Amino acid sequence: MTRGQLAKKTGVSMATLRYYEDSGILPAPHRSPSGYRLYTEDYLVKVKFIKDAQMLGYSLKEIQETLQLLSNEDMEKETLKTLVRERIADIQQHIDHLEQMQKNLAGLLLTPEDDIDSYIQSFRVEKREP
Numbered sequence: 001m002t003r004g005q006l007a008k009k010t011g012v013s014m015a016t017l018r019y020y021e022d023s024g025i026l027p028a029p030h031r032s033p034s035g036y037r038l039y040t041e042d043y044l045v046k047v048k049f050i051k052d053a054q055m056l057g058y059s060l061k062e063i064q065e066t067l068q069l070l071s072n073e074d075m076e077k078e079t080l081k082t083l084v085r086e087r088i089a090d091i092q093q094h095i096d097h098l099e100q101m102q103k104n105l106a107g108l109l110l111t112p113e114d115d116i117d118s119y120i121q122s123f124r125v126e127k128r129e130p
Helices: 003-011 015-023 039-054 059-072 076-107 113-122
Strands: none
Touching: 003 015, 003 039, 015 039, 039 059, 059 076
C-alpha cells in the first residue's frame, strides 16, 4: 500500500508517517520501480502500536526503543513477556488515575452552589496592587 493508503487506514497524516520514517521510529519501506514507497501490512500494526503507546503517554523516543527491541531477531519470549507486564502495569496506573479524576468530577456535581462559586473564583486571576 502507498503512504496515502496507510495514512487513511490508520488515521495518521502523511506528514506524521513521513516524520516517523525520518526520525527512525518506522523503518523505511521498500520502493516500487517508479519510486513509490510500498508499505506492508506490518506497518498497520506498527502505526497502531505507536498511536496506542502515545495515548498512554509514552514519548516517541520510548516508542522507538520498544519497536527496536521488538524488531530484534534475538528477542527472547521472556523479554517480550516482561515488556507486556510493564505495559499492563502502566495501563492500570493510567486507569487508576482516570478513575480518580472521574470521582473528583462527580464530586464537583454534588458540591453546594456557594462552594462551586469559590472553586471557580480560585481559577480567576484578580488584579491586585503590588
